[in-house]
Amino acid sequence: MRVYPVPTLLHESDTSWFQSALKVITMHGRVKLKSTAQQEEEKRKEREKKLKIYVAARDACFSKRKEGIMDIEALQLTQQLLSSNPDFATLWNYRREILLHQETVLSEEEVQKLYEDELVFLEGCLKVNPKSYGSWHHRGWVLSRIPRPDWNRELGLCDRCLGLDDRNFHCWDYRRMVVKLSGVPVEQELQFTDRLIGSNFSNYSSWHYRSTLLPLLHPHSPEPPFPLRNARSSSPSSPQMHSHRVCEEQLLKEYELVQNAFFTDPNDQSAWFYYRWLLGRAEREEMISCVYVSREGERVIVAFSRPVNAQAVGLLLVVDGQPLQVDWRSVHPRFRHCPVWICELPPGTISDASNEHNLTVHWTERHTHRDCALYTGRSESWCRDSATDQELFRSELSVEKSSVLQSELQSCTQLLELEPQNKWCVLTIVLLMRALDPLGYEKETLAHFETLKEVDSMRSSYYSDLCSKFMIENTILKMEYAEVRVFSLSGKKLTTLCHLDQLLLVTHINLSSNKLQTLPPQFAMLQCLEVLEADDNAIETLPGLYHLPRLEEVSLRNNQISRLSDLKPLSSCPKLTRLDLRGNPVTQTANLQSELAELLPSVTDLLL
Amino acid sequence: MTNSKKKSRKDLGYHPKMGTQVKDVVLKPDAPSTLLLEKHADYIAAYGSKKDDYEYTLSEYLRMSGIYWGLTVMDLMGQLPRMNREEITAFITACQHDCGGISASIGHDPHLLYTLSAVQILSLYDDLSVIDVHKVVEYVKGLQQEDGSFAGDKWGEIDTRFSFCAVATLALLGKLDAINLDKAVEFVLSCMNFDGGFGCRPGSESHAGQIYCCTGFLSITGQLHQVSADLLGWWLCERQLPSGGLNGRPEKLPDVCYSWWVLASLKIIGRIHWIDKNKLRSFILACQDEETGGFADRPGDMVDPFHTLFGIAGLSLLGDEEIKAVNPVFCMPEDVLQRLGLHPELLS
Numbered sequence: 001m002r003v004y005p006v007p008t009l010l011h012e013s014d015t016s017w018f019q020s021a022l023k024v025i026t027m028h029g030r031v032k033l034k035s036t037a038q039q040e041e042e043k044r045k046e047r048e049k050k051l052k053i054y055v056a057a058r059d060a061c062f063s064k065r066k067e068g069i070m071d072i073e074a075l076q077l078t079q080q081l082l083s084s085n086p087d088f089a090t091l092w093n094y095r096r097e098i099l100l101h102q103e104t105v106l107s108e109e110e111v112q113k114l115y116e117d118e119l120v121f122l123e124g125c126l127k128v129n130p131k132s133y134g135s136w137h138h139r140g141w142v143l144s145r146i147p148r149p150d151w152n153r154e155l156g157l158c159d160r161c162l163g164l165d166d167r168n169f170h171c172w173d174y175r176r177m178v179v180k181l182s183g184v185p186v187e188q189e190l191q192f193t194d195r196l197i198g199s200n201f202s203n204y205s206s207w208h209y210r211s212t213l214l215p216l217l218h219p220h221s222p223e224p225p226f227p228l229r230n231a232r233s234s235s236p237s238s239p240q241m242h243s244h245r246v247c248e249e250q251l252l253k254e255y256e257l258v259q260n261a262f263f264t265d266p267n268d269q270s271a272w273f274y275y276r277w278l279l280g281r282a283e284r285e286e287m288i289s290c291v292y293v294s295r296e297g298e299r300v301i302v303a304f305s306r307p308v309n310a311q312a313v314g315l316l317l318v319v320d321g322q323p324l325q326v327d328w329r330s331v332h333p334r335f336r337h338c339p340v341w342i343c344e345l346p347p348g349t350i351s352d353a354s355n356e357h358n359l360t361v362h363w364t365e366r367h368t369h370r371d372c373a374l375y376t377g378r379s380e381s382w383c384r385d386s387a388t389d390q391e392l393f394r395s396e397l398s399v400e401k402s403s404v405l406q407s408e409l410q411s412c413t414q415l416l417e418l419e420p421q422n423k424w425c426v427l428t429i430v431l432l433m434r435a436l437d438p439l440g441y442e443k444e445t446l447a448h449f450e451t452l453k454e455v456d457s458m459r460s461s462y463y464s465d466l467c468s469k470f471m472i473e474n475t476i477l478k479m480e481y482a483e484v485r486v487f488s489l490s491g492k493k494l495t496t497l498c499h500l501d502q503l504l505l506v507t508h509i510n511l512s513s514n515k516l517q518t519l520p521p522q523f524a525m526l527q528c529l530e531v532l533e534a535d536d537n538a539i540e541t542l543p544g545l546y547h548l549p550r551l552e553e554v555s556l557r558n559n560q561i562s563r564l565s566d567l568k569p570l571s572s573c574p575k576l577t578r579l580d581l582r583g584n585p586v587t588q589t590a591n592l593q594s595e596l597a598e599l600l601p602s603v604t605d606l607l608l
Numbered sequence: 609m610t611n612s613k614k615k616s617r618k619d620l621g622y623h624p625k626m627g628t629q630v631k632d633v634v635l636k637p638d639a640p641s642t643l644l645l646e647k648h649a650d651y652i653a654a655y656g657s658k659k660d661d662y663e664y665t666l667s668e669y670l671r672m673s674g675i676y677w678g679l680t681v682m683d684l685m686g687q688l689p690r691m692n693r694e695e696i697t698a699f700i701t702a703c704q705h706d707c708g709g710i711s712a713s714i715g716h717d718p719h720l721l722y723t724l725s726a727v728q729i730l731s732l733y734d735d736l737s738v739i740d741v742h743k744v745v746e747y748v749k750g751l752q753q754e755d756g757s758f759a760g761d762k763w764g765e766i767d768t769r770f771s772f773c774a775v776a777t778l779a780l781l782g783k784l785d786a787i788n789l790d791k792a793v794e795f796v797l798s799c800m801n802f803d804g805g806f807g808c809r810p811g812s813e814s815h816a817g818q819i820y821c822c823t824g825f826l827s828i829t830g831q832l833h834q835v836s837a838d839l840l841g842w843w844l845c846e847r848q849l850p851s852g853g854l855n856g857r858p859e860k861l862p863d864v865c866y867s868w869w870v871l872a873s874l875k876i877i878g879r880i881h882w883i884d885k886n887k888l889r890s891f892i893l894a895c896q897d898e899e900t901g902g903f904a905d906r907p908g909d910m911v912d913p914f915h916t917l918f919g920i921a922g923l924s925l926l927g928d929e930e931i932k933a934v935n936p937v938f939c940m941p942e943d944v945l946q947r948l949g950l951h952p953e954l955l956s
């Protein structure tokens with residue numbers, strides 16, 4: 001019985017999110033209607049009446065609770081209020097207090113009956129308001145108390161509810177809880193998603209559910225990932241470790257299913273999101289990827305395969321068999337977690353060029369280490385993992401047989417002929433090409449990015465950044481093959497810089513003729529950099545030109561540097577002698593020359 | 609699998625549904641296109657004065673958050689002095705319970721949602737002394753579970769929203785070290801999905817609101833490097849629809865409050881430029897009510913304080929100079945966080 005009706009404000013979108021269903025105070029999806037003065041007056045009176053009834057019922061509930069009354073009448077009172085306002089959380093709490101009390105005075109049969117009635121009441125609430133946090137949580141609570149739960153009935157409820165709205169995430173979560181508590185086999189749930197996807201491909205919730213079930217059912221490897229077993233409380237394990245990997249056989253089946261989906265509805269994003277996940281499952285091993293030592297600088301630099309807090313992961317430096325007490329700092333004070341860390345050695349440790357030194361860096365938390373030998377007469381040395389160089393970026397995409405990917409690419413290319421404007425298809429083709437042969441397909445990739453920016457102009461910055469990332473990856477791959485420390489990225493339309501941790505050893509970099517607006521703090525990972533060319537960009541700020549010990553020449557012609565203060569980071573680079581600022585707004589500043597002489601005393605060759 | 613077999617399936621397989629409908633709205637040409645700041649301030653100032661209104665009364669179960677929305681949007685518009693400070697702080701004092709938790713209204717039960725709202729309000733007013741801060745910390749601490757998650761209250765509902773509420777509350781109080789942070793982080797990360805997003809609990813589907821909570825949580829706890837920023841950023845920027853508005857999940861309608869949840873998340877992970885700012889701005893402006901002031905979820909719908917805050921806060925993130933700068937993590941004016949010395953991490 002709905003004594004105190006509230007306007008039912010059902011709507012399509014995911015509303016009422018943060019503060020439970022905010023259906024009253026926040027008018028989600030309520031169309032504003034014009035009304036006459038008379039109608040207004042009638043409405044006002046109606047509201048006044050409802051308000052009185054509501055306040056009376058609420059006060060009755062509150063005073064009963066205050067007196068500690070836990071009777072059936074109180075259950076009825078809260079029921080009346082909650083059936084129209086299920087977000088009144090305190091009333092659910094009162095109800096639970098009453099039910100807990102009743103458990104102590106009733107027989108088991110009576111308790112069973114009481115909770116069954118509660119479930120019937122809740123079903124009514126959920127029918128009216130299927131997105132109420134309060135109702136769903138209370139239902140879960142009832143199931144945890146009822147002597148003999150009927151799990152099939154709960155699964156049936158979920159089926160009906162998802163039949164009405166197959167995206168209701170409350171119901172999906174409730175279903176997952178029921179499945180877990182009642183021991184429904186994972187296979188059966190996977191078949192459930194088969195069924196839903198079969199009837200409607202466009203169901204993101206079902207694809208999502210699949211992504212959580214598959215790794216359980218068809219794990220890539222039976223052994224738990226190594227770092228999980230060693231996870232220490234001091235370092236939360238990274239998300240990549242909650243492994244999402246799936247065995248190859250199942251993966252092929254998934255490709256087939258998802259292809260059926262996007263051939264049926266090429267504009268439905270659900271299947272494409274899922275497909276990108278299938279393509280990108282491979283994970284990068286956690287390790288020390290490089291150890292670099294500079295004799296002159298008396299410093300050691302360590303690069304990791306992911307950002308870490310070196311001060312907290314148990315990093316141990318051993319030089320010639322002796323553990324050294326050193327302070328690790330990240331390349332920029334902004335980073336608490338960073339892939340590149342630096343430490344200064346105690347003066348004299350390695351400075352004598354006639355000595356040979358053997359260094360080892362232990363990452364004790366991961367039980368891994370890397371050695372590096374500094375030979376007699378050498379001013380620097382490094383040891384890096386060359387085995388991963390080739391697969392550095394492709395590994396992010398796939399470990400699958402290339403023949404499978406090749407045929408996937410063929411399929412997508414066929415689809416593109418039918419749907420030439422389909423951005424999802426174009427993007428997927430780009431990803432497949434990268435998984436197959438990033439350098440070989442570079443030209444096609446660039447052309448596809450132009451298409452993407454055209455057909456989906458709202459997200460052109462996303463595509464520009466992604467394209468920049470791929471171009472940087474390709475250049476790194478080429479550099480790896482050539483084994484040089486000169487890195488040229490000029491004229492690549494770069495809008496962003498990434499993978500800078502891979503450039504730790506680079507001495508010369510050319511970034512000219514791109515669309516960069518900043519040299520970000522990450523740029524400080526180029527610890528060996530001597531010469532920087534970055535002419536003809538749109539650079540406004542240089543936070544990344546920070547404590548680069550070997551930086552000598554910086555060319556920033558034709559950029560957008562407008563304030564003297566933006567040049568301040570350069571004052572931390574002790575060897576800087578040449579600076580070209582021609583064509584920047586800052587050159588119009590009064591007294592610039594003398595200001596710069598004070599700010600950057602080491603610069604002898606200044607071009608304004 | 610042979611190629612020929614694949615081909616035949618393909619030929620059978622291509623049955624495109626004709627004209628797949630994108631769920632979206634169309635902005636009318638006469639929709640508001642300028643910011644009606646004064647009207648919004650008047651709307652919020654008048655809102656709290658209708659205390660015996662039916663709908664106002666019905667919303668008392670979330671009153672504390674309602675006040676936070678109203679005060680924050682007024683502060684962002686430089687109109688905070690128009691609100692009744694004494695009345696509000698007295699109300700908050702009266703809503704703190706013996707356990708330390710704070711309720712939405714007098715007579716209601718305490719909850720993390722309203723504890724955070726109350727602490728946010730008192731931070732705006734720089735007046736935390738009106739509550740027992742030590743007890744608040746104890747309350748939050750007591751709600752952390754074995755697995756690192758947080759219950760919203762003693763009845764045990766678990767949700768990443770509550771993880772956010774817990775760390776946001778403690779950060780504002782300068783007591784982040786009161787809880788087991790590593791465990792808390794571990795739980796939130798266990799809610800990360802295949803698309804880089806986050807849901808309510810492990811296994812739950814990604815949702816822009818939860819993503820805001822989880823990226824905000826990871827920002828406060830200094831763990832943003834654990835986010836797959838490129839993957840998540842892609843999912844988030846795909847929330848923008850042709851109307852310029854943002855939805856909260858794939859295949860849903862746009863809504864002004866998502867201009868906050870999505871935009872703030874993008875800002876936190878350093879990818880706000882991946883959406884079309886001008887189109888979003890037009891959408892948000894079109895959701896204003898020219899007569900009454902305030903913002904609605906979509907053009908032509910009824911306005912409310914909730915969407916008014918998130919409309920204004922969204923415009924602030926988009927760089928509107930008539931509005932104070934908003935902090936994407938706490939959804940409070942930047943100057944307040946500066947005063948508190950809080951600088952939550954943002955990716956670049």
Ligand SMILES: [Zn+2]
Pocket residue numbers: 015016028863864865866905915
């Ligand atoms: Zn909304």
